[in-house]
Amino acid sequence: MNELERLAASKARRAIMLDKAGSKAEAIKAYREVIGLLVKLVELSDSPVNREVYRERIAAYTRRLRELQEDGEARATQEEPEVKEKSNALPAVLDSRPPVRWDDVVGLESVKESLRQSIIYPSKRPDLYPLGWPTGILLFGPPGCGKTLMVAATANEADAKLHVIDAAKIMSKWLGESEKNLQRVFSTARSEAMSGKPVIVFIDEVDWLTVHRQVEVGGEARVRNQLLSEMDGILTKFNRSFLFLMAATNKPWLLDEPFIRRFQKRIYIPPPGLEERRRILEHYLSKLRTSRDLDLNRLAEEMEGYSPHDIFSVCLDAQLEAVKKMFEEGLEEPPEITMADIRRAMGRRRPSISRESVRMFEEWNARFGAP
Ligand SMILES: Nc1ncnc2c1ncn2[C@@H]1O[C@H](COP(=O)(O)OP(=O)(O)OP(=O)(O)O)[C@@H](O)[C@H]1O
Ligand SMILES: [Mg+2]
Incomplete structure (x- = not known):
């Protein structure tokens, strides 16, 4: 285990050295190896903290790997591209x-x-x-x-x-x-x-x-x-x-x-607790056309484990679906959003917070x- 970690660290050092030296093809290969080792470490480690660290490293090296694969030329002077998977983070x-x-x-x-x-x-x-x-x-x-x-x-x-x-x-x-x-x-x-x-x-x-x-x-x-x-x-x-x-x-x-x-x-x-989840739903859904059957208390209960961002995403998804329907069916305006619509959107977005x-x-x- 420690052995493997040391190996990963030394491979990582090598990958970065190659990267700095501009040996693109070799750096790509080395980063791949490091990522492979880190993936193994995630599987083997039983410390949640270490697993988290390995995952972070995997994400960072994967990003760098992607950059290297995507472009060769302007690399040294280029700004870090937007980190796509973190859409809610602010710019660097x-x-x-x-x-x-x-x-x-x-x-x-x-x-x-x-x-x-x-x-x-x-x-x-x-x-x-x-x-x-x-x-x-x-x-x-x-x-x-x-x-x-x-x-x-x-x-x-x-x-x-x-x-x-x-x-x-x-x-x-x-x-x-x-x-x-x-x-x-x-x-x-x-x-x-x-x-x-x-x-x-x-x-x-x-x-x-x-x-x-x-x-x-x-x-x-x-x-x-x-x-x-x-x-x-x-x-x-x-x-x-x-x-x-x-x-x-x-x-x-x-x-x-x-x-x-x-x-x-x-x-x-x-x-958020139950009451906050209800208020967050209200906060976002009040900007949309919703049907009378909407029971926010009920939905808030069903949304245990949903973060405010998850709730926002569910509402956003429901909005997108409604507008899509309007265009596809040639309606005058988007149809009202119903309980069923929200639940469908929930089905596509699992709660992100575990007990x-x-x-x-x-x-x-x-x-x-x-x-
Ligand atoms: N308390 C809240 N009330 C209303 N909307 C919220 C609330 N918290 C989060 N959101 C929604 O979720 C989005 C993401 O929240 P934010 O980026 O602040 O989360 P974070 O705690 O910084 O998460 P991370 O740890 O991933 O950086 C916000 O832009 C907003 O749309
Ligand atoms: Mg944040």
């Missing part, structure tokens, strides 16, 4: 705020309250905080439950400038520009924060920075160290800066303890949560 570094407010985030009232206390009040009346305020906030919880959405909404509510760093993309940008880009983001953010207006630097999918050492290779360590030292500058203790560092992860157990402790606030974004994963989040929250 983004300076403008998506136009969402707290009302667009259904439920999570206590989280909003906590963010109001940490960011909005201090930036309005810093004079009332002689002891300072928290500047590092970590949001964690299962995928699709509103972490990224919440940060965008907070930035708008606080009228804060938002810089988004997608850690997954930064780490998979492979070499070179990543450190400089990071440095640039933080130095811009620092000078902006001097003006007295809040600035939020948001590191999405922050677990990518602290992935398991043994299978970590190449230029990633440099990028990570750069980021950690930038973070250290912000997250020392309660201070009086208008520069806030927010981070989000759906795999908090991959973070190491010194890293975790740097965030003064560690807030759990839980999956077992919720238990893992709750345990982590009990140990490290600091709302």
Whole structure:
């Protein structure tokens, strides 16, 4: 097992070396081998944390492999292509705020309250905080439950400038520009924060920075160290800066303890309960033409395990079907969406949150949560 892991790590180092040296065909071959070994490791390992790490590595190497296969020429200068399977993530570094407010985030009232206390009040009346305020906030919880959405909404509510760093993309940008880009983001953010207006630097999918050492290779360590030292500058203790560092992860157990402790606030974004699921359904379905037979309570019950993002996708699917029907059958407008339509859409979208994963989040929250 350890043997296999060491082999995977050394093969990975070799693949990256070949990649850096521009030996495309050999690098492709080497990446394939590494992926094969990692797949075996996933099968053999009985630690969920390690399995998660291997999967991450597989995803990263597969992405790189695809890039190499897709184009040869402009590789070195090219930007990382959009990560397609993560359609709900924000771009790698983004300076403008998506136009969402707290009302667009259904439920999570206590989280909003906590963010109001940490960011909005201090930036309005810093004079009332002689002891300072928290500047590092970590949001964690299962995928699709509103972490990224919440940060965008907070930035708008606080009228804060938002810089988004997608850690997954930064780490998979492979070499070179990543450190400089990071440095640039933080130095811009620092000078902006001097003006007295809040600035939020948001590191999405922050677990990518602290992935398991043994299978970590190449230029990633440099990028990570750069980021950690930038973070250290912000997250020392309660201070009086208008520069806030927010981070989000759906795999908090991959973070190491010194890293975790740097965030003064560690807030759990839980999956929605029955009432929240009903409200999320209402939030999205109220924009569509729906039939009178629609029983949201009933649907919310049937949607146990569905994340808000799953629920949104079901509603979206129902909408697409209705419009398709309109065009295909030459109707004047899309037909009303019925219970049967929603259930059909549910059949195509399985719930993404398991009880077992919720238990893992709750345990982590009990140990490290600091709302
Ligand atoms: N509380 C919510 N209320 C309404 N819609 C929500 C809520 N949470 C998530 N959504 C919907 O799901 C989409 C995805 O949510 P978001 O990207 O914030 O999830 P996340 O927690 O960051 O997930 P991940 O861990 O995968 O990054 C949102 O763009 C929104 O459409
Ligand atoms: Mg997210």
